[in-house]
Amino acid sequence: MHPKATLNQYGLSPKKALGQNFLYDDQILAQITTAAEINPDDVVLEIGPGIGALTKHLSVVSGKVIAVEIDGRLMPILEDQLDSYKNVEIVQADILKLPLRVYVADGFKVVANIPYYMTGILLRHILSGDRRPSMVVITIQRQVADRLTAKPGQMSLLSTTAQYYGDIEVLFGIKAGSFWPRPEVDSAVVRIRIHPGPLLNKDEEESFFRLVKIGYSQKRKQLQKNFRALGYPSSKLYKILSEANIDGRRRAQSLSIEEWMELTRALSRDISPT
Ligand code: SAM
Numbered sequence: 001m002h003p004k005a006t007l008n009q010y011g012l013s014p015k016k017a018l019g020q021n022f023l024y025d026d027q028i029l030a031q032i033t034t035a036a037e038i039n040p041d042d043v044v045l046e047i048g049p050g051i052g053a054l055t056k057h058l059s060v061v062s063g064k065v066i067a068v069e070i071d072g073r074l075m076p077i078l079e080d081q082l083d084s085y086k087n088v089e090i091v092q093a094d095i096l097k098l099p100l101r102v103y104v105a106d107g108f109k110v111v112a113n114i115p116y117y118m119t120g121i122l123l124r125h126i127l128s129g130d131r132r133p134s135m136v137v138i139t140i141q142r143q144v145a146d147r148l149t150a151k152p153g154q155m156s157l158l159s160t161t162a163q164y165y166g167d168i169e170v171l172f173g174i175k176a177g178s179f180w181p182r183p184e185v186d187s188a189v190v191r192i193r194i195h196p197g198p199l200l201n202k203d204e205e206e207s208f209f210r211l212v213k214i215g216y217s218q219k220r221k222q223l224q225k226n227f228r229a230l231g232y233p234s235s236k237l238y239k240i241l242s243e244a245n246i247d248g249r250r251r252a253q254s255l256s257i258e259e260w261m262e263l264t265r266a267l268s269r270d271i272s273p274t
Contacts, residue, residue, distance in 0.1 A: 003180050006051050006081075012073055014181055019115020020071070021179040022050050023139070028178055033057040035171050035191055036111050036137045043104055045133075047095045047112035047122070050074065052081035058111060059085040066103050070094045096121060100131040107132070113139040116185070120158050127165040127194070128209075136166075136192040145170045145188035152256045157216040163257050164208070166194040200261060208264040215252035215260075223255075224248030240266045 003022035007013060014020035023029060032054060038044060038061045049055045049067035051074060058065045065088045069078060072092055082088045091103070096118075110133050114122055119140050126133060140148075149168050150159040162168060174187040200208055217226050223246070227237055241248045243266040246259055255263075 003051055003053070006077060010073075010077055012077075015071060015073075018071055019048075019117065020050065021181055021183045022053065023113055023174070023179050024053060025174075025178040026053075028174055029054050029057050031172065032111065032113075032137060032139065032189055033061060035189060036109050036135060038062045038109060043108045045100075045104055045108055045110050045112075047110065048114055049078060049090070050113075051077045054111065054113060055082060055088055056085060059088050062109075063087065064089065066091060068093050068095050068098060096125050100126070100129040104131050104133075107134045109134060110136040110138070112137075116141040116144065116183075119144050120161075123158070123162055127162065127192075133194055134196075135194060137189065138192075139174065139187050139189050142173060142186045142188045145190045148190060152254055152259075155253045155255065156219075157212065160212050160216075160252075160255075160257065160260065161209070162192060164199065164260075166192040168192045199257075200264065204264050204268055207268055208260060211264055211267065212252070212260055215255070219252055221251070222249045223252060226252070236270070240270055243270065 003024050014022070036044070038058065040061070040063055042062045043064045043066065044058050044062045046055055046058055046065055046067045049069050052067070055065055055067050059082070067078065067088055068091045070093065075090065075092055078090050082090065108131065110126055126136060147156055148159055148162050149170055150156065169191050171189045171191055174189065176182045176184070176186055198205060214226055214229055215223055217229065224237060224241065230237070238248065240263070244259065244262040246255070246263060
């Protein structure tokens with residue numbers, strides 16, 4: 001059934017503020033499900049199930065689906081639509097306020113067609129949360145997908161954060177006409193294969209993200225200028241940069257993940273602020 005007809009039955013209309021553009025092309029829903037390489041033991045966290053179209057596909061191939069939807073108005077639809085899908089647990093909550101540990105163990109998969117405005121904050125919530133997913137398959141704005149997979153020279157806070165956690169691929173595009181209501185932009189499906197374990201220990205990881213944040217605080221400025229905010233005297237700063245083999249005149253967008261890690265290690269080896 002067309003999402004418009006389903007919503008009409010319940011006297012509802014989509015809420016723009018929640019990014020409600022419903023995907024109703026069954027072939028694409030199947031392709032998204034295939035992209036997540038789900039097996040019968042997998043627990044899938046679906047974020048923003050809407051009226052449950054993707055949830056049904058996920059339910060058929062996985063062990064369990066936890067579908068977290070913020071919009072209470074959609075609960076009766078989800079309950080009716082998913083009544084016979086016994087491995088689906090519907091949770092009415094804001095995903096950003098949900099502690100993952102209550103619902104999933106490490107190794108879960110995330111599948112989400114999320115509102116475009118929350119890509120960055122949602123990825124941070126999931127990737128740095130208290131449970132580690134093994135894979136994330138998200139449908140996002142095409143331009144954001146391209147930013148996520150940027151290479152050194154074009155990097156951003158978003159791509160550095162996401163690429164630290166895993167390997168990212170843009171799988172395929174989705175035309176705006178596959179959604180109702182039709183969004184103003186085209187979308188793409190992105191897969192992140194999360195590294196099996198963290199690349200840095202906990203303290204180093206904190207330091208990595210602090211450095212990255214400071215490095216990007218004024219992204220057109222040279223790194224050495226942004227890093228002054230760390231509170232180190234120039235001589236120490238230059239020492240750390242040179243130990244990491246990084247020219248302080250470079251800009252954050254030119255650094256690879258490996259170089260940020262080198263910088264983090266040089267910092268933790270070397271010094272404490274004076
Ligand atoms: N998955 C459905 C589909 O593919 O047709 C709906 C996708 S729609 C783009 C995004 C969904 O995310 C909406 O149902 C919206 O209500 C929900 N949503 C928005 N913000 C949310 C949040 N913070 N937590 C959970 N769900 C959210």
